[in-house]
Amino acid sequence: MRTIELLLITMRPYRWSRSAVIFLPLIFSGDPLNWVYLLKIFVGFLIFSLLTGAINIIEDIISVESDRNDPIKRLFPVASGELSVNKAEFSLGAVLVGSFVASFFLGPGFGIAAVLYFFISLAYFLYLKKIVFMDIVIVATAAGIVISAGTAAISKPVSGWLVFFVFMSSAFVALSGRTRELILAKRSEQQFAGLYEEKQLEQSVMISASSALIVYAMYCLSSPDGTNFNMIYTLPLAVYGIYRVLFLTNDNVTEAPLEKLLLRDPFFLGTVIVWVITVSVLLAL
Numbered sequence: 001m002r003t004i005e006l007l008l009i010t011m012r013p014y015r016w017s018r019s020a021v022i023f024l025p026l027i028f029s030g031d032p033l034n035w036v037y038l039l040k041i042f043v044g045f046l047i048f049s050l051l052t053g054a055i056n057i058i059e060d061i062i063s064v065e066s067d068r069n070d071p072i073k074r075l076f077p078v079a080s081g082e083l084s085v086n087k088a089e090f091s092l093g094a095v096l097v098g099s100f101v102a103s104f105f106l107g108p109g110f111g112i113a114a115v116l117y118f119f120i121s122l123a124y125f126l127y128l129k130k131i132v133f134m135d136i137v138i139v140a141t142a143a144g145i146v147i148s149a150g151t152a153a154i155s156k157p158v159s160g161w162l163v164f165f166v167f168m169s170s171a172f173v174a175l176s177g178r179t180r181e182l183i184l185a186k187r188s189e190q191q192f193a194g195l196y197e198e199k200q201l202e203q204s205v206m207i208s209a210s211s212a213l214i215v216y217a218m219y220c221l222s223s224p225d226g227t228n229f230n231m232i233y234t235l236p237l238a239v240y241g242i243y244r245v246l247f248l249t250n251d252n253v254t255e256a257p258l259e260k261l262l263l264r265d266p267f268f269l270g271t272v273i274v275w276v277i278t279v280s281v282l283l284a285l
Contacts, residue, residue, distance in 0.1 A: 006077040011053025019048035025150035040153045050099045057092045109152030143170035161219035172208035176249045180258040230282040237275040
């Protein structure tokens with residue numbers, strides 16, 4: 001049991017929230033309580049979460065020596081020696097084989113998306129995250145792959161506007177995360193080894209935030225028959241969500257990264273819940 005606990009810590013469960021966009025095809029299907037759809041999407045979420053965790057295991061295995069010299073990372077299970085490299089490698093193989101096999105049971109489209117997601121994420125960790133703005137594009141692309149996998153799982157395609165909104169909002173959150181890293185580094189008076197300058201991040205965050213809202217508004221104003229514009233009533237929730245992310249990015253109370261702040265912020269989480277309920281109701285009208 002201790003090994004499983006250490007493995008879960010290594011897989012960083014808080015990062016699994018990145019796969020939550022897979023639920024969007026279910027929410028926008030018009031039948032969000034269909035138990036078959038729910039089961040498929042939930043299994044799909046677990047598969048992408050495990051693949052995200054697998055990348056984290058690879059990260060800890062490759063950087064084990066450098067992590068041992070880091071004041072924080074040296075406490076990670078692999079770096080501290082609590083979880084041996086051999087056990088981590090065996091667990092990695094089991095997770096990958098199980099995830100890939102399970103993904104193709106949800107259909108060939110889902111399986112291909114899962115494989116593509118893993119290798120894009122691996123390329124991001126190994127090299128692409130070191131290229132300015134390429135790291136942001138890859139993060140946003142990965143989110144697009146996840147939502148596409150959700151549509152493949154339940155055979156319910158979503159609007160291209162919605163996929164583009166996921167892309168731009170993911171880019172916005174990723175850029176905000178980089179800004180948060182810079183803010184924390186300046187606050188602690190540590191040298192920041194990031195790719196971006198402060199002015200670059202400010203401009204990029206504003207561009208991506210504006211683009212995400214414009215794209216979402218375009219989705220709200222579009223419909224198959226050109227007459228149902230009820231979704232426009234969800235736009236204020238999207239606007240508030242963007243503002244809340246910007247607020248948390250500049251939070252001066254805690255030293256937590258943006259991803260963790262979002263997961264424990266009641267206002268942001270409440271907005272997401274209200275948005276999901278509102279969308280489900282409006283699509284049912």
